Every structure is written in structure tokens, then in C-alpha cells.
Amino acid sequence: MADNVYDAIVIGSGISGGWAAKELTEKGLKTIMLERGRNVEHVKDYHANKNTWEYPHRGGRTKQMEADYPVLKRDYPLNEKNLDFWVNEKESPYTEVKRFDWFRGYHVGGRSLMWGRQSYRFSDLDFEANVKDGHGTDWPIRYADIAPWYSYAEKWAGISGNRDGLDVLPDGDFLPAMDFTIVEKDLADRLKKEYGGKRHFIMGRTANITKPHHGRINCQYQNQCWLGCNFGAYFSTQSSTLPPAMATGNLTLRPFSIVSKIIYDKDSQKAKGVEIVDAETGKTYEYFAKVIFVCASAFNSTWVLMNSATDVWEGGLGSSSGELGHNAMDHHFRCGAGGRVEGYEDKYVFGRRPTGLYVPRFQNVPGDDKKRDYVRGFGYQGAASRGRWSGEIAEMSVGADWKDAMLEPGSWSVGFTAFGEILPYHENRIFLDKDKKDKWGLPVLSMDMEIKDNEKKMRPDMQEDMKEMLEKIGVKDVYTYDNEYTFGMGIHEMGTARMGTDPKNSVLNKHNQVWDAKNVFVTDGAAMASAACVNPSLTYMALTARAVDFAVSELKKGNL
Secondary structure, three states: OOOOEOOEEEEOOOHHHHHHHHHHHHOOOOEEEEOOOEOOOOOOOOOOOOOHHHOOOOOOOOHHHHHHOOOHHHOOOOOOOOHHHOOOOOOOOOEEOOOOOOOOOOEOOHHHHOOOOEOOOOOHHHHOHHHHHOOOOOOOOOHHHHHHHHHHHHHHHOOEOOOOOEOOEOOOOOEOOOOOOHHHHHHHHHHHHHOOOOOOOEEOOEOEOOOOEOOEOOOOOOOOHHHOOOOOOEOOHHHHHHHHHHHOOOEEEEOOEEEEEEEEEOOOOEEEEEEEEEOOOOOEEEEEOOEEEEOOOHHHHHHHHHOOOOOOOOOOOOOOOOOOOOOOEOEEOOEEEEEEEOOOOOOOOOOOOOOOEEEOOOOOOOOOOOOOOOOOOEEEEEEEEEOOOOOOOHHHOOOHHHHHHHOOOOOEEEEEEEEEEOOOOOOOEEEEEEEEEOOOOOEEEEEEOOOOHHHHHHHHHHHHHHHHHHHHOOOEEEEEEEOOOOOOOOOOOEOOOOEOOOOOOOOEOOOOEEOOEEEEEEOOHHHOOOOOOOOOHHHHHHHHHHHHHHHHHHHHHOOO
16 A cells, blocks of 8 residues: 555544544554644643643733734633644634634644533434424434434543433433532522422533543543643543554554645546645645545534535535535523522532533423523533632732631632524635635635524523522522623534535535535534534534444445
8 A cells, every 4th residue: 555545534633533533443444644733642742730830921821922812812712821732823814704713723632632521412302403493404314313323422432421311411321420519419409399300400411531431540620621631531532532543553643734625536526535735844745545534623624625626616525505614603602690609608629520510401492481582592501619719809819818818718609601502594604715825825714604683582591591590599699691702702613514415405414425525524513404502522423433334334335
């Protein structure tokens, strides 16, 4: 086999790319995984062992950093602790027709190193929503099609959680859940009683393992996941999928490899391989394979398709339906409610739990008797916590008395942030801006999307419903907030190369195959036909494993 010929090519090395590499190599395919950024080695290149006082600016941000990262500075990610996990924005710009906050990680592992790790299954309520309320296009699969693959992904990735028995949020194959605090437990019991079991505070299902699992060490409750975990306690490419892929001897990992296009063969109507630009040298290379998995994250995967086979389709490979680049989605959030909890001053909590409470969707579902002027709904993430902090008063933030006060726990508080579904609007789109180039002379993406009336009508309920719940269960001084949301802030880009039932309404079929090239598969967020209101990464894992199983079967049959 020539050194540029493989059985399979995987574009991207994040959550989906790592899963594709693991599954393809374990099924015997010689595979190359192409990552546009640098290599990040497990443990060696993490930041978890460095203390805050060892950083020049105590882990904060500087004016220079804000100048160098004009997008990242818009929200919490910008800090000096893990700055090298985020994209160099000057080298890789994009344009904004409307404001879009794009927080990216270009390195081996991608955002699997920085993700929030909340891991939930879609239900049939989610898979059937488009066809029932007439938004977007119908999913070509239902829960029964993907349920075995959810289990498969959960068992390997290691998802901790309780089996809560809720139709709206299907149970999974979980490791033991993390514990409620005593305040959370009591509030959950009160909520269940007040609402007759129709609303729930459950423990957040998270990709943090709670006991040793596939050679990884269980969570140590440091809650520094975003710096990289030396114990491998949370799911990432480095901790979970890359080691078994490498162990097969079938994987070649090539960092600094920017895939500029998929090479399409008109005669066979299939892809032959990919063209890359070496990010260090600027030289161009070609790699060839029988099957290609595009897992570069939703918008970059779509970029690759749009920049490919333009001599056949003006809009790129997969654009024959007119849907490529359209139907962009995220989750809108940054609003909710909180308050003060009395009566637990003698109770405390130890460790830093890396998950919190989750409130499953209860709007526009069977049993919801409130009339809503919007479709779909939202869930909440939050927690109860205890502490004492007077740092907002400058004069009280120095001296021995302040240090003594910091050693005493304060009163308990509880707070929740809502995460709402954004509908798949055709006009919410990304496209190539051919007038602007990145460091390597490639066209950049342009963002043109916004939330609309349905989402705006949802946001008052995202605040008031939680306020009502907290007041009913005895929380004091309840407040609501809306810190305003801009598209992209959820870091859940989805939908721009969606699955569907027909080549006329979608880019991909029910197996994540590109209709226009049956040996090209897209299994990351681009494939999503709707967003639901739950975190989507577990669905990417399941879709990827399912698609690889199908692709290898078709290869063996000679169909690809």
C-alpha cells in the first residue's frame, strides 16, 4: 500500500472523528486521521497540574489577549490557563453578516478536551418533532434506530447518571451517578411532590467516570476538566477513543493537515480522496481511500463539502438539494432563575463535583397543561452550592479578617440556566466568503443567522417557570435574569449538512451518507435535522458508531 493510500480517511479528531477512527481501525481498516491543528498528547500537554499562582496573570486575561482574540473575549473561554486549546483567530478568521460567537479548538482532540460533558439521549419526541409541527425536514431515523448505538457509545465513553424512568429523557447504560447535596435532594423531593411527579431535578448525566473504566481512573472531583484531565476521567479523544485506535496498528495520525477539498470522481460518482494543505509548510498533498468520514465539527465539515466538487455543483459536494450550509442551529441560553435556601447552615459539601442538576423538558409534552405560544421547549442545568464571598466589596478583600471569613461557609443558594431549542430555519446559514482568506489562502466562512420569534417567545418562560418552581419549593429571594444570547454562545453548532428522507430535502441519508457521493459520511453536528434542547454530543457518538458499522458492511459487500 502506498504511503498516501488507505482504506479510510477521517477528517477531524474531535468527539466524532475520534469515534470514527476507533471504529474503523477496530474493524480492520487502515485509516488516516487528518487534524488541521497541532498534536496534544494525553497528560503531557495538559494544564491541570499548574496552580493559579504560577500563571503571570493568575489565570486571567490581559488587554493583549483581548486584542489577539476578539471573539473569544466575548465570553468566558478567554483566559491564560488553556489559551493554546483555542483557535488563533488571526490565522483563522471568519466573517459575520450577523454576530456569531464561534469558539473553536484546532488541535488533536478538538473540543473533546474542553466540552461541558453533559450527555443525554434524544427521545422520539425529538426525532418526530419536525414532521409533527412542520419545522425543518423529517428525521430519517427514530429513537429505536439509534437506541442500541446510544448504549454502545455510553458503555465505552463512560456516562455517569441515574435511571430516572422519564419518557422525555430516555435512560441509558450508566456508571453510578454522582451524589446530590442534601439541599438538592430535599429540593428535588419537594419539587416532585409539588408537581405530582411531572417535573424533576435529576443528577446531570455526564461523561465523567465514577469508577475505573477501560483503563481510565475515576473522577477525582477537581473540576478542572477544561484544562485536560491527567486521570482520563472524562471522555475525550485522548483518553477514550485514540488509545484503542492506535493499539490496532491501523491508525496513522497526521496533525497540521488542513483538508482543503474532497476529491470527487465524476465517472464513479464517488470520492477518491482528499487534498490537504500542510499547516506548517503550506505544501499540498493528496490522500486516497475507499471511504471518507467528515468529522471536522459542524461548520468546518460543511466548509469542506462546500469547497469540494465545485466543477460539478456550484455549491459544492452535497449541495444538490439546496440545503448545504442552511438550517444552522445552536442552543439559546443565558437566562433562568435562582435564589437563597434557608435552614442548612450546618451542612456542607466536599470536593468539586464536575456536574450539577438537570431539569428535563416539561413544555409542550404530554401532561403540560400550560398554554404555550411557541413550539418545542427547554431544559435547565444548575446546582445548589454553599460559600461565603465578599470580594465584590474591594475594601473587604484584604486583611486577616477577610481571610478568616473565607474559611467559613456561607448560606446556601440555588440557580438554574435554561437551554432552549432553536428551530431549523432554512435562512439561518453559513456560506463561503471568497473575498476573505485565511493564513493559508483558503476562503473563510461567513455567518448569517439569528434567533427568531419562536425562541424569543420561549425566553420569558425559561425565566418565569423556574421562578415559579423555586418559590413553590421554599427558595427565598428568588430572582430571574436574562444575560442575552448571541448565536454560537452555546457552542453547539448543528444542522448545516442535515440528514433527511430524500435527496431533495437533505444532504445526508439515514446512514449519514452524502446523497451525492455514497462513500462520504458526515457524522458530527452538521448532520442534525433538529437540535432538541439537550446537549448533542452523545448523539454524535452514536451516529458515528452506527455509520461506521454500516460503511464497513457496505465495503465488504462491494457497494462502496
